[in-house]
Amino acid sequence: MIVVKIVILGLFALLISFGMVTQSYAHTTVEVEKYKIEAGWGIEPPVVGIRNSIVFKIIEPGEREGTYTGITSAFQNLDATAMYGGASKNIEINSDPKPGYYFSPIIPTKTGSYLVDLQGEIRGVVVDIQIPVEDVESTSVLDFPPKASEGSADVSALKNAISSLQQDISKLKSGETTTSSNGGEAYDFAIFGLSIAAAAIILAIIALVKRK
Template sequence: MKILVFGIIGLLFSIGMIAPSFAHTTVHVEPYEIEAGWGIEPPVVGIRNDLILKVIERGEKEGTFTGITSAFKDVDATVMFGGATKKIDINSDPKPGYYFSPIIPTKTGTYMVELKGEIRGTPIDIKIPIEDVEPTAVLDFPPTSSEGAADVAALKNAISSLQQDVSKLKSGETEVTSDGGTAYDFAIFGLSIAGAAIILAIIALIKRK
C-alpha cells in the first residue's frame, strides 16, 4: 500500500500536478503580471543561482494566462543590493513568458530587481524585492559555529599573550642575561615564529569557513 501511495505522489510531481512552493514576488502592471524570485531557494551566499522572471497576461477565463515573449526587448534589468547596482542580461527560457539571469550572490541580505522600459508599449518602472540571501549556515552540516567560536577565542588569547611577551621584553621586565644582543635576537626570533604560527592559524580558519 505504501509503495502505491509513494508511486502516485511521484507521478503527480512528474506531471506537474504538485509544484514546489517558491517565495516569489508578483507585481501588477496592467495588463501584465511580473513575477521575480530565485531559481534555487533558499538562496545562499556564494552559491550560483538564477534570478527568475515571469511575465504573463491573464486570460478571460480564471486560471488561464499567456506568457509574454520578448518581454525584455525594450526593458533594462538591474539587480540592486544596498547602494550597489549591476545591469544584468536576461535570457529567455524555452517556456514562453519565463526568463532567467545567472548570478552568484556575494552578500547576505535583501536584493531587489529594478525594471525600466516598456513591454509592448506599456511603460515599466518598478522595483521588485526578492527573498533574502542566507548565510551558508542554513546548509552546513555538521554545524561549525560552536567550533569556530572556540577557535577564534583561542586565537585571541594567543595574540594577547604574544603582545604581552613583546611588551615585557621591550620594557626590560623580561631579562635576557646570557650574551646580550645574541640572546635578545633569539628571543625576538622566537616571538616572530609564534606570531607567524598565529597568522597561519588565522588563514587556516578563514579557509575552513
C-alpha cells in the first residue's frame, strides 16, 4: 500500500506541474505560393465565453523587395471554417478597413485547441489548408481578484505531498514499514515509486518557480 501511495503522490505533483505551464501566444503564418496567410485571435489570450474574433492577414510581395501588399476581396472565392474537435462552423468573414486584413466575430465556448480550415482560391491560386490558432483559456487567466487562491492551494498541496513522501521514506528506512515478504522485487518497486514521486515533485516546484 505504501508504494501505491508514493506513486499516487508523485502523479499528483506531476499533474500540478503540468497545470502551471504557461503558454505563449502568437499568430500562425502559412504560405500558399506567393501569398502569405496569417491567422489568430484578435484578443489574446483568448478566453472562453468572452467575445473575440478570428483575424486574418493575407498579403503578397510588393513591387520593392522586402515589401508586401494586402490582398483585397481575398475571401470572394474562399471559405473559412472554424473547427474544434469534431465540431465545425462556417464563419462569415468581414473586411477590415486596412487592405489585406479580415475578421470574423466569435465567442469560444470551450477551452482547448481550435483550427481554421480555408478552402477555395485566391485569384486563381488554390487554397486548401488548416491553420491552428492559440488555445482558448479559462476565465481564471483574467480573474481579479482571483476567485480562489490557486497559487496558495498549489503550494499547500505540494508541501503536503512532500511531507507525506518524507514520512514514507523514513518508515521504509527504519523498517517500520515493509514492502512485502518477497524481498528484492518489492524493494526495487518501492524505490522506483519513490523516484517517480521525487521527480514529479521537482518538476512541480520548477514549474511553480517559473510561473512566479
